[in-house]
Structure formats: structure tokens, C-alpha cells
Amino acid sequence: xxxxETTGQVKPSLLRRxxxxxxxxxxPPEPRPTPSKKEFAEGHHAVGIIYGAxxxxxxxxxxxxxxxxxxxxxxxxFIHRHVPRPLGAGSGHKLVGCSIEFRHxxxxxxYSNDIFVTRWPLEVQEALKPIRHQGPGAVRxxxxxxxxxxxxxxxxxxxxxxxxxxxxxxxGSLAGQRVLADFLPELHPAIAVAVSVGAxxxxxxxxxxxxxxxx
Numbered sequence: 001x002x003x004x005e006t007t008g009q010v011k012p013s014l015l016r017r018x019x020x021x022x023x024x025x026x027x028p029p030e031p032r033p034t035p036s037k038k039e040f041a042e043g044h045h046a047v048g049i050i051y052g053a054x055x056x057x058x059x060x061x062x063x064x065x066x067x068x069x070x071x072x073x074x075x076x077x078f079i080h081r082h083v084p085r086p087l088g089a090g091s092g093h094k095l096v097g098c099s100i101e102f103r104h105x106x107x108x109x110x111y112s113n114d115i116f117v118t119r120w121p122l123e124v125q126e127a128l129k130p131i132r133h134q135g136p137g138a139v140r141x142x143x144x145x146x147x148x149x150x151x152x153x154x155x156x157x158x159x160x161x162x163x164x165x166x167x168x169x170x171x172g173s174l175a176g177q178r179v180l181a182d183f184l185p186e187l188h189p190a191i192a193v194a195v196s197v198g199a200x201x202x203x204x205x206x207x208x209x210x211x212x213x214x215x
């Protein structure tokens with residue numbers, strides 16, 4: 001067999017291999033689109049656990065962390081979802097093991113972006129609280145913030161005064177002479193202690209109420 005005939009057989013064989021490889025090649029599947037808010041609202045509620053945080057590799061530095069969430073759905077087994085970290089770099093690993101609530105539209109175990117978080121872990125909720133310096137609700141938020149601070153000061157003042165007034169009540173009962181008689185001559189020591197304790201309790205309670213109203 002001549003060299004020309006051998007080359008002629010090799011070329012068709014190589015072309016057939018290339019054509020076969022192209023026919024058998026399956027392009028990677030396109031990612032499924034994230035459901036809309038309406039679809040999430042009509043979907044299902046789930047409580048899952050953040051069991052991992054992965055970093056997307058970048059060109060020069062690691063990319064943003066992605067939280068890996070798993071939820072055990074009764075009658076459907078485990079579903080797995082991915083969501084970007086909500087806080088700064090490195091925060092994702094600190095959230096591993098925390099509980100998270102979310103909505104999903106299907107029970108597909110690997111539909112990774114079928115997730116809408118409705119409740120983050122507590123430390124994330126605190127960090128994500130809106131700081132309203134301007135815009136709708138800004139004045140109202142400032143007023144509630146000032147009231148909260150005033151109530152907190154009243155509560156602290158009650159805590160500091162209670163031991164002093166209590167000592168005055170005990171010493172006056174035992175020795176027959178009040179320590180604070182010159183400062184509070186007309187106020188009964190028992191009433192002063194009751195007012196101080198009430199101020200400390202009500203001050204802290206009202207401070208929490210104002211914080212809730214502010215947010």
C-alpha cells in the first residue's frame with residue numbers, strides 16, 4: 001500500500017472521529033431562572049440549616065461566599081439551596097450551623113436558586129437593620145430613638161439609686177436616723193425605694209418598646 005493511500009484512509013478516519021465527538025458532545029445545561037416574587041409568595045415555607053459556605057474562585061482573589069442550605073421536607077426528603085452571603089467577607093463561615101427560614105417553589109432537591117430568605121439568623125438581622133437618616137420614616141425613627149435613649153437613662157438611674165435608697169431605708173430602720181434625711185426630708189424611704197425600683201423596670205421596658213416601634 002502506497003503512502004498516498006494510507007494518508008487517504010487516515011484523513012477520513014480522523015474526520016469521522018471528530019464528527020462523532022461533536023455529535024456526542026453535550027453542552028452544559030443553562031442555569032434555571034430564579035422564580036419571581038409572586039411565585040415565591042405562592043410557594044412553600046421551609047426551615048433549613050446553613051451547613052456550608054463556599055467561595056467562588058476569582059481571577060486574582062476568591063469571590064463572594066455562597067451559603068449552602070439544606071432543609072428536610074416531610075414527604076419529599078432533603079432539598080439543597082444556595083444563597084449569597086448577606087454580610088461582609090468571611091461572614092459566611094460564621095453562619096454555618098445556624099437556622100434559616102426561606103420560601104421555595106418546587107421540591108426539586110438541586111434547584112439551587114429556588115430560594116427567597118424570609119428570616120436570617122439573629123446576628124444577621126441585627127446587622128441588616130435599616131439606618132434611616134433620611135427619606136420616609138426618618139423623623140419618626142429619630143423620635144423613637146430619642147425616646148428609647150431617655151427611657152434607658154431613666155432605667156439606669158433607677159438601678160444606681162436603688163441600692164443607695166435601700167441602704168437609707170435599712171439604716172434608718174435600725175439606727176433610727178436616715179442617711180439621706182437632709183436631701184429628702186419629706187420623702188418616706190420605703191416610697192423612695194419603690195419609686196426607684198419601678199423607674200428601673202419601667203425605664204428598660206419602655207426602652208425596648210421604643211426600639212421595637214422605631215424598627
